[in-house]
Structures are given as C-alpha cells and as structure tokens.
Amino acid sequence: MPSITRGNLKAALNSVTSAKWRSLMTMMGIIIGIVSVVTIVSIGEGVKQQVTTQANTVGKDLITIRPGKLVSRDKHGVINGVNFFPGFSSTGSLNAEDVSVVQHTKDVGQAVPLSAIAGSVTVGKDSYPDVAVIGTKSDLPSVLDQKISYGDFFSDDDGNQNGAVIGTDVAQNVFGDDVPLGQSFDLLGQTFVVRGVFDKFKTSPLSLETDFNNAIFIQYDVSQELTNHRSAIYEILARGNGEEPTDTTADRVTANLTKSHGNQQDFTVLKSGETLNITSNILNLLTRLIGGIAAISLLVGGIGIMNVMLVSVTERMQEIGIRKAVGATSRQIMNQFMIEATVLSVIGGIIGVAISLLINVILRLFTSLMPSISWQVMLLAVGVSVAVGIIFGTIPALKAAHKDPIEALRNE
Numbered sequence: 001m002p003s004i005t006r007g008n009l010k011a012a013l014n015s016v017t018s019a020k021w022r023s024l025m026t027m028m029g030i031i032i033g034i035v036s037v038v039t040i041v042s043i044g045e046g047v048k049q050q051v052t053t054q055a056n057t058v059g060k061d062l063i064t065i066r067p068g069k070l071v072s073r074d075k076h077g078v079i080n081g082v083n084f085f086p087g088f089s090s091t092g093s094l095n096a097e098d099v100s101v102v103q104h105t106k107d108v109g110q111a112v113p114l115s116a117i118a119g120s121v122t123v124g125k126d127s128y129p130d131v132a133v134i135g136t137k138s139d140l141p142s143v144l145d146q147k148i149s150y151g152d153f154f155s156d157d158d159g160n161q162n163g164a165v166i167g168t169d170v171a172q173n174v175f176g177d178d179v180p181l182g183q184s185f186d187l188l189g190q191t192f193v194v195r196g197v198f199d200k201f202k203t204s205p206l207s208l209e210t211d212f213n214n215a216i217f218i219q220y221d222v223s224q225e226l227t228n229h230r231s232a233i234y235e236i237l238a239r240g241n242g243e244e245p246t247d248t249t250a251d252r253v254t255a256n257l258t259k260s261h262g263n264q265q266d267f268t269v270l271k272s273g274e275t276l277n278i279t280s281n282i283l284n285l286l287t288r289l290i291g292g293i294a295a296i297s298l299l300v301g302g303i304g305i306m307n308v309m310l311v312s313v314t315e316r317m318q319e320i321g322i323r324k325a326v327g328a329t330s331r332q333i334m335n336q337f338m339i340e341a342t343v344l345s346v347i348g349g350i351i352g353v354a355i356s357l358l359i360n361v362i363l364r365l366f367t368s369l370m371p372s373i374s375w376q377v378m379l380l381a382v383g384v385s386v387a388v389g390i391i392f393g394t395i396p397a398l399k400a401a402h403k404d405p406i407e408a409l410r411n412e
Helices: 003-018 020-058 096-103 140-144 168-173 220-226 246-260 274-315 317-325 330-366 375-401 405-410
Strands: 062-067 071-073 079-082 108-117 121-123 126-128 132-136 148-151 163-166 184-187 190-198 215-219 233-240 267-271
Touching: 020 274, 020 330, 020 375, 062 246, 096 108, 096 233, 096 246, 108 140, 108 220, 108 246, 132 220, 140 233, 163 168, 168 190, 215 220, 233 246, 246 267, 274 317, 274 330, 274 375, 317 330, 330 375
Parallel strands: 132 215, 163 190
Antiparallel strands: 062 233, 062 267, 071 079, 108 132, 108 233, 121 126, 121 184, 148 190, 163 215, 184 190
16 A cells, blocks of 8 residues: 555544544444445345245245235236235235135145134233134144144044144144143133143244144134134135145135136235245335435435535645645545545444344344344445445545645635
8 A cells, every 4th residue: 555545544534533423423424325235235144035935835836825915926927016015906905715726726725714813812910911812623724734733733533622723833822832732721712731842933023824833723613603603714724735836826826716706806816935025025125215315314414525525625725735735636635534534434434234143133132023144235335325425425526635735724
C-alpha cells in the first residue's frame, strides 16, 4: 500500500475516533439498512431449509387439500402466485363427502380429514385455550409417516370412544409429563383420556400446517358429535398408493373434487413440494418489503455521510490549504476525503453485520426460527456499504479538491 494511502487511511481512522458519537450517528442509517437486509435474508434461508426438511420428512407423495383458492397456477399447473388476500375465492369449504371423494379417487391409498374444534382444554382448574384440538381418522399416523412414541393411536374398531393422542408440547406444557398416558382432560363438557403421544413433529415457521406438537387429536366422529356437526374440515391429507406419480394422482383428485363441487374449483390441491414454493413466495414478498425499507435507510445513511464530510471539509479548510501549499495535488486531497467517507461506511457495514449475527444467535436460542447466514451475504453487505461511501463521499471530496489554496489558508 503506498505511503500516501496509508497516511490517508490513518487520518481517516483518527477523524472517526476523535468524534465517536458523531461518527456513530452518521453510520446509523447504514447500520440499520445492513441489519435489515442481512437478518431478513438469513431468516428466509433458514425457513426455506426448515420447510424443505419438513417436506422431506412427510414424503414427496403427500397431497394436501384445503378450502378456498389459495394459489394461482400457470397453464402447466405450476404455482406462480399466492393469494395473500383471497377474498371471495376463500369461501369454499370441505366436508365428509369430499373426504369420501378423495378416498375413492384412483391411486389414492389413504385420506384423512382434519377438523378444528373450538374450545379450551381444561385439566383440573387450569384452562389451555391455545392448544389445537383436531378431529381426524385412524390413518393419520401412516398418512403423515409419523410414529407414536408412547401408547397407540385410535382405530376404526374402537367405536366412538373419548380417547385422545397428543403432541409432545401438549404433554410437557399441559400435563407436565413426557408420558401422560391415562391422564384426562375436559373439552366442551366431556372428559377425554390420553392414550398416546406422538413423536416430535418437524415443524417450520410460515408453514401452512398447524403445529401438531401443540395439538390434541380425537376421533373425527366424536368431534362431530361434540360440536353438533359444526366442526368444519380445514384440511384433507391424502397419500397415493405408489402406483402412479403424485402429480397424476393430484390431478385426479382435483378433477373429482371439481366435479363434486358443481365444476367450481373453490379448493386448493397441493403436493408436498409445493409448500416450499408458497413459503418462498411469502419470503420473497417480505424480502422485497424489507429491502425497500433498507434502501431508504442506506440512502439516509449516505446523505448523513455526505453532510458530515461537507462539514468536515469546511472545518479543515486550513489543513487543505497547507497540504496544497506544500505540494499536495487535487487528486490526493480528493482521495483523502473519499477514504474518510469509505471508512465511515465500511465500519457501519461491519457493525451492521455483527449486529445481524447477534440477532441470528438470539433468534436461534429463543424462537423456533433457525436463520442461516452465508459469507456471500455478509460480503455483499459490506460491499454495499463501501459503494454507499464512495457514491456519497464524491461531492465532499470534489469540493475539498477544488479549493483554492490561498483562499483555504485565509479561512479561520
């Protein structure tokens, strides 16, 4: 590194450290912008990895049917958009007849309904309104390819018994016991007995699925009797018998349900891998939103750097005059102030990346999010901060470089 450049870099660092608080406030816009971008990208990548893991766990042949038109497809059937505000397109509903239609579709091996039951779970004197209660059928474990850790799942031969199977979070948070077999709870005036506990489900944020770890499963017929047949089916899960590709089976399910609904496609059929596409669309929207906010922050940060450097040029008129008087060229003066602006932005970028890493650690420790940050993202963040420094440092540097040495020396 040339000695002049080293001198400029040392002078820039001295200038930053001599006015710490002013420098920190100047860098704040860049710090906020970098933290926003790096954090949202790392969260997005982490969520995508979690959704991929979840999809691979249940298998690629799982078919999900939900009420309402939640996605739009191109002419090849590929999802090209998610209806975040579906409006009237979400007015469809699913019922027991739809379950039968799916079950009797060619190449469908198993199909089970999932119906949500409104009401608080009560254990002793304690009430748990946040626990999901789901009515379903005996094939659910095999459809989800999920094992029972303790006890067993109800079967069709049990009759309408008040047995329940619970997720691991319910076992720990509601019953305070990893294996609460035989313990009971009340729901809508009836008593249910825990007969099984699922293995821990692999879940992911922004998934379309309910967190089954925090759910209680009872027989579908019992749930209908309990709610006077007002318990709506919010999802049907189906799995092919393996004789045909999942795409073919899903197309047949779509055709049969469309015919059953009077040629109205007021439902959505999703294959397992398409969950990742939907999540990616959601994350891309969030990334663009945060990216716009971050761009504004970077713009504000760049303007702040430019203003501070303009003030610095005014404050250091005599220094500029002396340097020019002893032979410094306009280019050297310009480089000095360009380096100072770049140092400010680079330090802001590094601080922003450091804060992002800290946020990632906190999210991993205290939430279900598993952010994934890559060196490419960190490098890009620092590169953007350098670009901001160069762009917004140009005007002050040019102003300093074109100062007349005589006029500069006269300045007090």
